[in-house]
Amino acid sequence: MGLRVAVDVVIFSVWDRDLKVLLVQRSPDSNAFPGFWALPGGALDQGESPDHAAARELNEETALEGCFLEQLYTFGEPGRDPREFDNGDQVISVAYYALVPQEMRRLVRPSDDVVAAKWVSCSELGTDWLAFDHDVIIQTAIDRVKGKIDYAPIARGLVPDTFTVMELREVYAAVKGESYSVSTFRRRFKRMQTDGVIEEAPGSRETGGKPAKVFRFR
Amino acid sequence: MGLRVAVDVVIFSVWDRDLKVLLVQRSPDSNAFPGFWALPGGALDQGESPDHAAARELNEETALEGCFLEQLYTFGEPGRDPREFDNGDQVISVAYYALVPQEMRRLVRPSDDVVAAKWVSCSELGTDWLAFDHDVIIQTAIDRVKGKIDYAPIARGLVPDTFTVMELREVYAAVKGESYSVSTFRRRFKRMQTDGVIEEAPGSRETGGKPAKVFRFR
DNA sequence: AGAATAGTGTCTATCAGACACTATGCA
DNA sequence: TGCATAGTGTCTGATAGACACTATTCT
Numbered sequence: 237m238g239l240r241v242a243v244d245v246v247i248f249s250v251w252d253r254d255l256k257v258l259l260v261q262r263s264p265d266s267n268a269f270p271g272f273w274a275l276p277g278g279a280l281d282q283g284e285s286p287d288h289a290a291a292r293e294l295n296e297e298t299a300l301e302g303c304f305l306e307q308l309y310t311f312g313e314p315g316r317d318p319r320e321f322d323n324g325d326q327v328i329s330v331a332y333y334a335l336v337p338q339e340m341r342r343l344v345r346p347s348d349d350v351v352a353a354k355w356v357s358c359s360e361l362g363t364d365w366l367a368f369d370h371d372v373i374i375q376t377a378i379d380r381v382k383g384k385i386d387y388a389p390i391a392r393g394l395v396p397d398t399f400t401v402m403e404l405r406e407v408y409a410a411v412k413g414e415s416y417s418v419s420t421f422r423r424r425f426k427r428m429q430t431d432g433v434i435e436e437a438p439g440s441r442e443t444g445g446k447p448a449k450v451f452r453f454r
Numbered sequence: 455m456g457l458r459v460a461v462d463v464v465i466f467s468v469w470d471r472d473l474k475v476l477l478v479q480r481s482p483d484s485n486a487f488p489g490f491w492a493l494p495g496g497a498l499d500q501g502e503s504p505d506h507a508a509a510r511e512l513n514e515e516t517a518l519e520g521c522f523l524e525q526l527y528t529f530g531e532p533g534r535d536p537r538e539f540d541n542g543d544q545v546i547s548v549a550y551y552a553l554v555p556q557e558m559r560r561l562v563r564p565s566d567d568v569v570a571a572k573w574v575s576c577s578e579l580g581t582d583w584l585a586f587d588h589d590v591i592i593q594t595a596i597d598r599v600k601g602k603i604d605y606a607p608i609a610r611g612l613v614p615d616t617f618t619v620m621e622l623r624e625v626y627a628a629v630k631g632e633s634y635s636v637s638t639f640r641r642r643f644k645r646m647q648t649d650g651v652i653e654e655a656p657g658s659r660e661t662g663g664k665p666a667k668v669f670r671f672r
Numbered sequence: 673a674g675a676a677t678a679g680t681g682t683c684t685a686t687c688a689g690a691c692a693c694t695a696t697g698c699a
Numbered sequence: 700t701g702c703a704t705a706g707t708g709t710c711t712g713a714t715a716g717a718c719a720c721t722a723t724t725c726t
Contacts, residue, residue, distance in 0.1 A: 239498070241457055241530075241546055280457070283544060286530040310528045310548050312459075312504040326501060328459055330528050330546075402678080417716050422679075424715095445677025446723040620705080635689050640706075642688095663704025664696040 240327045243289045244277035244370065246308065246377035247297065250394050250410045251338040255358045255381075257374055258297060260350035262367055268319050269367035273356075275374070277329070278349075290332040297344060297353060304335040304393030308377050316369045329368075333377040335393025385411050389433050392453040398437045400448035401425050456542075461507045462495035462549045462588065464526065464595035465515065468612050468628045469556040473576045473599075475592055476515060478568035480585055486537050487585035491574075493592070495547070496567075508550040515562060515571060522553040522611030526595050534587045547586075551595040553611030603629050607651050610671040616655045618666035619643050 247258040259273040276297045280289045286307070295301055312328035320326055346353040358378055363371045384390055385408065394407050405421045428434045435454050440447040465476040477491040494515045498507045504525070513519055530546040538544055564571040576596055581589045602608055603626060612625050623639045646652045653672050658665040 239457060239459055241459065283532050283542075285532055286528060286546070307527060309525060310504060312548070314501050314503055324501075328504070328546075328548075330530065400678085417718095418678095419680085419717075420715055442724090443677055444725075445675080446679080446725095448678060618705085635691095636705095637690070637707090638688055660697090661704055662698080663702080664698095664706080666705055 238325050240279060240325050241286070242277055242279045242327055242329045243286050243293060244275040244329050244331045244373060245290050245293050245297075245305075246275055246331065246333040246374055247294065247336060248333065248377070248381060248394070249336050249338050249340060249355065250407050251341060253406050253410045255378070255410045255413075256341075256355040257358055257361070257377075258344060259354060259356050259366075260297070260346060261352040261354075263349065263351055268317065271351075272367035273365055273370075274367035275331075275370050276350075276353075286330040286332075290330075290334075294332075294334050297346070298336060298340050299345060300336055300340060304390060305332055306334075307331075308333045308373070308380060311369060311373060313369075329373075331373045331377070333380065335381075335390060337394060337396050339396060382412055389428065389453065395453075398439070398450040398452045400441050400443075400450055402448065404451075456544075458497060458543050458545045459504070460495055460497045460545055460547045461504055461511060462493040462547050462591055463508050463511050463515075463523075464493055464549065464551040464592055465512065465554060466551065466595070466599060466612070467554050467556050467558060467573065468625050469559060471624050471628050473596070473628045473631075474559075474573040475576055475579070475595075476562060477572060477574050477584075478515070478564060479570040479572075481567065481569055486535065489569075490585035491583055492585035493549075493588050494568075494571075504548040504550075508548075508552075512550075512552050515564075516554055516558050517563060518554055518558060522608060523550055524552075525549075526551045526591070526598060529587060529591060531587075547591075549591045549595070551598065553599070553608060555612060555614050557614060600630055607646065607671065613671075616657070616668040616670045618659050618661075618668055620666065622669075 249256050249258070258276065260276050262269055262272050262274055264270045276293050278289070278293060280286065290305060294303060294305060308331040310328060310330045312326070314320065314326055316329070317327040341355060344353050344355070361371065361374060381390065391404060391407050395404060401422060404425065405416055405418070408421065409415050425434070429451070433453065434451050437450045437452040439450055441450050467474050467476070476494065478494050480487055480490050480492055482488045494511050496507070496511060498504065508523060512521060512523055526549040528546060528548045530544070532538065532544055534547070535545040559573060562571050562573070579589065579592060599608065609622060609625050609629070613622060619640060622643065623634055623636070626639070627633050643652065651671060652669050655668045655670040657668055659668050
């Protein structure tokens with residue numbers, strides 16, 4: 237009869253105008269939700285902070301460091317882990333969310349205790365093949381990102397080092413699930429530029445028509 | 455060498471145009487931060503959810519139920535509780551914040567394990583007489599409330615059942631630490647009314663001049 | 673020249689802040 | 700009647716969305 241603390245990380249990325257989340261498949265031999273898909277995560281190491289554990293989990297799956305990673309919410313309803321009924325151990329999960337650029341989509345490496353890892357479109361999430369309360373955690377993370385992108389430059393985490401105006405616009409559109417008027421977004425982009433959030437980068441991007449200027453966050 | 459989970463609750467109220475937070479004084483015999491002021495809080499009961507523990511702590515201090523109570527953030531840096539160095543038990547705190555109307559200011563009852571309880575103006579918080587990392591927790595809560603009041607009707611938790619336009623305006627001013635233009639606030643108030651968040655209540659309030667209409671949230 | 677995409681200028685509706693004005697109760 | 704506070708109307712500047720227009724590159 238004890239208490240365990242774990243972290244789960246909702247890892248987001250955007251490509252093809254679509255917000256994706258990284259899921260891992262639980263072992264078929266697992267004693268809870270075998271074969272189900274779940275968020276990357278695991279128990280805290282001895283004396284480890286939740287922040288550190290989340291960064292460790294993120295690094296195990298993506299080999300990335302220095303990504304945007306922020307605490308989301310702590311889920312601790314008794315019964316959220318069915319194994320509690322066997323061993324009486326309540327499992328409290330401190331959930332995090334991370335934003336990674338799309339270059340990562342091929343670099344995912346399943347860690348030891350999972351069978352596979354894949355990116356899933358947020359529009360195709362189900363409730364019957366996700367383990368634990370991870371459907372709720374993911375939805376909470378989606379809501380958070382949708383809300384926060386309006387007032388914080390978190391899109392920085394989702395784009396490559398350099399990007400065009402239209403590329404950034406598509407990231408916003410994918411996250412919010414709505415399309416932005418071109419002129420409105422350009423105005424917003426320009427404000428970010430005058431605010432010093434974005435600056436012009438050398439070079440340009442070939443697009444088929446007039447080459448686009450590229451920018452970067454700073 | 456274990457892991458313990460506790461909750462801490464930042465309880466806010468507003469009167470005299472000033473945002474206050476409720477603090478309790480730790481026993482002079484305590485083995486950590488004796489005599490210091492701290493947030494109400496404590497360990498989870500066996501099999502208890504963090505949400506429930508927070509509601510229980512809030513009720514122990516204020517005798518209030520059904521208040522606005524929301525999870526804030528989870529603090530788990532090793533070393534945040536100095537007793538960890540003695541017994542090796544890492545203490546993770548799931549922090550909550552609550553909003554209570556000013557009628558509560560006299561109803562506070564110190565619970566068993568604390569010496570006293572008092573309301574402290576958020577402008578008079580120190581770092582040298584607050585226990586643990588509670589200064590950081592309180593500041594995090596202040597930032598959250600300041601941000602959230604702009605897009606969510608959380609002021610509901612801070613006002614009495616009925617209130618005038620000016621009373622609500624002063625709550626907003628106290629929370630944000632800035633004064634609102636009268637006409638701007640009235641427009642905002644009117645929008646809340648047409649949005650159905652606020653409705654007119656019977657009666658009026660004597661003020662010395664023209665009596666003011668009173669309203670209520672619904 | 674024409675297709676394709678980048679980027680600009682302008683019109684309009686909406687909203688915030690400022691402020692002058694009116695309304696209503698009390699001494 | 701005058702004071703104090705509640706509440707309204709209006710002007711102005713900033714901003715979002717729509718959309719027509721110009722710019723630049725490639726074929």
